[in-house]
Amino acid sequence: MTNMQILRIKANHYKNCSNGLHIDFVPTARKTEEDKTYELNQINDSLFVFSTTAIVGKNASGKTSLLKLIENVYRILGSFQLEDELMSISGTQLEITFYHENRLFRYETELVRQNNLGKNLSFTQERIFVSDYFKSKSKLIFSPEIYTELKLKRELPDNISILFYILKERKNYAYYYDDLKDQDDMLHAAYDFYKNHGINKKYWKHILHLFDDNIMDLEEINSELFRLTYLDRSMDLSAKELLTMLSSGTIKGIALYTAAIQALQEGSGFIIDEIENHFHKTLVENLISMFKDKAVNKKGAVLIFSTHYCELLDLFGRNDNIWISKSEKQIILTNMYRDYSVRNDLLKSRKFYDDNFGTAVSYEMLMNLKRALMNE
Amino acid sequence: MSKLLVLCEGPNEKKIVELLLRDNRLLFNTEDLIGLVPYHARQLDSPVVQSALNMYSGPFDIYRIGDTQTDKLRIPGHLKSRIGSISKICTKPELEILLIINENLIHVWQRSGKRPKDFAKKEIQFQRRRYDNSSQFYEEYYGRRIDLLIENLKEYKRTKRHDRDELFLADFIRE
Numbered sequence: 065m066t067n068m069q070i071l072r073i074k075a076n077h078y079k080n081c082s083n084g085l086h087i088d089f090v091p092t093a094r095k096t097e098e099d100k101t102y103e104l105n106q107i108n109d110s111l112f113v114f115s116t117t118a119i120v121g122k123n124a125s126g127k128t129s130l131l132k133l134i135e136n137v138y139r140i141l142g143s144f145q146l147e148d149e150l151m152s153i154s155g156t157q158l159e160i161t162f163y164h165e166n167r168l169f170r171y172e173t174e175l176v177r178q179n180n181l182g183k184n185l186s187f188t189q190e191r192i193f194v195s196d197y198f199k200s201k202s203k204l205i206f207s208p209e210i211y212t213e214l215k216l217k218r219e220l221p222d223n224i225s226i227l228f229y230i231l232k233e234r235k236n237y238a239y240y241y242d243d244l245k246d247q248d249d250m251l252h253a254a255y256d257f258y259k260n261h262g263i264n265k266k267y268w269k270h271i272l273h274l275f276d277d278n279i280m281d282l283e284e285i286n287s288e289l290f291r292l293t294y295l296d297r298s299m300d301l302s303a304k305e306l307l308t309m310l311s312s313g314t315i316k317g318i319a320l321y322t323a324a325i326q327a328l329q330e331g332s333g334f335i336i337d338e339i340e341n342h343f344h345k346t347l348v349e350n351l352i353s354m355f356k357d358k359a360v361n362k363k364g365a366v367l368i369f370s371t372h373y374c375e376l377l378d379l380f381g382r383n384d385n386i387w388i389s390k391s392e393k394q395i396i397l398t399n400m401y402r403d404y405s406v407r408n409d410l411l412k413s414r415k416f417y418d419d420n421f422g423t424a425v426s427y428e429m430l431m432n433l434k435r436a437l438m439n440e
Numbered sequence: 441m442s443k444l445l446v447l448c449e450g451p452n453e454k455k456i457v458e459l460l461l462r463d464n465r466l467l468f469n470t471e472d473l474i475g476l477v478p479y480h481a482r483q484l485d486s487p488v489v490q491s492a493l494n495m496y497s498g499p500f501d502i503y504r505i506g507d508t509q510t511d512k513l514r515i516p517g518h519l520k521s522r523i524g525s526i527s528k529i530c531t532k533p534e535l536e537i538l539l540i541i542n543e544n545l546i547h548v549w550q551r552s553g554k555r556p557k558d559f560a561k562k563e564i565q566f567q568r569r570r571y572d573n574s575s576q577f578y579e580e581y582y583g584r585r586i587d588l589l590i591e592n593l594k595e596y597k598r599t600k601r602h603d604r605d606e607l608f609l610a611d612f613i614r615e
Contacts, residue, residue: 414518419497427496434476 067331067364068237069105069113071168071205073137074159079129079152082394087130089113089366090205093384093401102356103381105364107163110202114385115355118377119370119397120416121388122423126395127370130387131240131337134368138238138333144228146175147183154185161206164231168195170211171227178222186222192230238333239323252303255284267325274347275317276310317343324351324367331363339369340376352379374416386412388421442499442524444468446478447489449506452535454480455575456582456589456609457505463586467612474500482506483514493519501525505609507532530606536560537600538592539571539581546599 074086090113091104104112119127136153137160140146148154154177161170170193175185193211195201204210216226272279281293290306292299301309310318320336320343327334334355340348354360355367371377377386384401398421400406406415416423448454457478460466470476475492484493501524504513509528531537536556540549549559557573564571566581582589590613597610 410518417494417497418518424497425495427498430495431476438476 068141068162068164068231068235069107069364069366070134070137070141070160070162070333071113072159072161073134075133076157078133078156079126080394081126081129081133082396085133085395085397087117087134087387087397088384088399089117091382091384092399093382096381099381101358103385105361105366107364108166108197109199111163111197111205113364113366114382115361115364115366116352116380117366117368117385117387118380119368119387119389120372120374120377120423121370121390122372122425125389125391125423126397127389128242128337129395130389130397131335131368131370134333135238135240135335138335140225141227141231142235142237144225144231144234145223146185148175148177148185149183157189163197166197168197168201168205168211169193169230170208171225173225181223184223187225188222190218190226192216192226236330236332238335239327240335240337241320241323242337255282255290268322271318271321271325274321275314279314282306313343316341317347320351324354327365327367328354328361329363331365333366333368336367336369339371340373345373345375348376349379352376374413377412377416380412383412388423390422442501443474443496444472444503445474445489445493445500446503446505447481447484448478449480449482449504449509450535451480451575452573452578453505453531454478455578456535456538459578459582459586459589460609460613465586465590465614467614478505482511484516484519485514498522499524501527503527503529505529505531507534509606528606529609529612530602531609532600532602536564536571538589538596539564541595541599542588542592 069089071090072086072088074084075081076083076085078085090111091099095104095112100106100112103115105115106112119130121127136146137158140158141160141162153175155175157172157174159170159172161168163169172189172191173187174189176188178186192214193208194214195210195212197205201210214230216229218226220226220228269281272282278294279292280295281291283291283293285291285300288302289300290303292301292306292309299309307315324334326332339351352367352369355365380386382401383406384399386400388398388400388403390396390398398404400412400421404420406420415421446457448457457466461470461478474496479486479489479492481489484490499522502513504526507530509530513526515523534556536559539560540546540556543564545559545563548563549556552559554562560571561573566577569577569580571577590610593608593610593613597608600608602608
């Protein structure tokens with residue numbers, strides 16, 4: 065059975081984003097057979113979601129905020145509750161359209177922080193609408209007329225969403241990767257994925273080898289000690305010692321790939337902020353291609369990432385799964401297909417460099433700095 | 441507003457342009473140049489030029505500065521609409537002809553049957569330094585004598601015949 069899939073997220077009053085912000089995960093442009101093979105995951109008759117979605121924009125254009133919004137929506141759907149750690153999303157109005165077990169749902173709520181709930185947000189103004197999915201509705205999935213409101217008797221604490229009545233089981237629908245965690249945490253998270261989430265030993269060794277071809281294995285002997293096996297020797301090391309033996313790139317790579325493989329195995333979402341950070345471009349391309357390749361991505365996992373590197377978008381066969389964030393007075397999110405008339409015979413990276421989307425780094429600002437350095 | 445992309449065939453052509461820019465003696469200045477500098481590049485696919493063109497997304501004209509310039513400038517499709525004009529600024533037979541003019545050795549060079557570069561290496565010195573085809577030599581030779589450089593450029597234009605589509609650096613001197 066296909067995992068729960070988010071089809072659209074709409075938000076009002078979310079951080080400094082413009083009202084009416086929305087991001088779709090379903091195609092709007094024409095779908096070729098090749099797209100159905102690589103770019104899209106089929107979740108029902110004539111119903112597809114993107115296998116990969118990119119948010120691109122320059123620094124401070126709101127990419128991380130948008131990914132956090134998506135992560136928060138996955139959290140609500142997976143655990144029916146949400147913490148507001150930085151007191152920044154209270155007041156956000158959400159509308160989430162998702163697919164689950166042959167039915168379409170539209171869920172509305174306003175997140176509010178209440179003093180008696182600590183960091184937990186309460187779900188207010190909740191409404192949920194449902195529609196059985198048939199092929200004939202494939203073009204109407206966002207049309208209000210196909211939905212009927214579900215009248216649920218709420219018998220839950222304020223910090224638990226009524227989505228509990230629909231999705232019932234707590235589940236991790238997405239993994240979020242950023243490299244703000246310290247390396248110790250990353251390594252433990254990676255090892256935890258391997259050990260506790262059933263990542264096959266064979267994959268674990270391949271991942272280790274990919275990032276350091278001298279490493280043959282890494283095992284936890286007990287809670288204090290790891291055994292690191294190289295081609296010609298083994299060493300028993302504390303976690304701290306282990307961190308000094310592995311390069312930061314190796315640790316990040318291991319953490320990223322174990323989480324990616326976890327998502328691929330479960331058919332979950334995998335959200336990465338600044339996918340290009342600290343990795344060889346080939347590895348990034350490989351990661352993206354794994355989510356597109358159904359020989360590897362067998363359960364409909366989706367990759368959602370932000371990037372500054374527009375060259376990565378040349379790996380995308382479509383335009384409608386590329387979102388462009390811009391920070392003007394507020395953060396606005398535009399779609400490459402919907403909001404721009406772009407020729408398909410040019411590379412997407414070229415369109416970015418030609419500033420078709422108003423995302424280019426300011427030439428004037430770059431030259432101001434260069435001029436100052438030249439005149440030193 | 442359109443900018444200029446100045447492509448110099450060699451480091452010495454680049455040095456001459458830099459010296460003229462530094463003294464503000466050209467009809468254009470560094471602010472007119474993409475990236476604020478001239479480039480040592482023969483083609484637009486040079487990484488340093490590509491990088492500059494990725495930063496600047498507006499229209500531009502190209503000045504190619506060099507001697508024979510027999511190789512055609514290859515223009516990628518995506519740049520075609522941004523390029524206004526392409527001008528050849530010629531320093532043939534070789535840039536060293538300027539030094540030879542300044543040393544008043546034109547007739548000796550003509551009789552020598554040598555390339556200007558080889559002739560200059562053998563015959564030209566400045567402050568006990570022999571010409572060695574380096575940009576540093578041009579810096580020392582003309583750096584504090586820009587008027588002399590301009591005189592030499594003008595004399596070169598007066599005595600040298602170019603093809604119809606070839607311009608002289610002297611054409612760009614601010615009067």
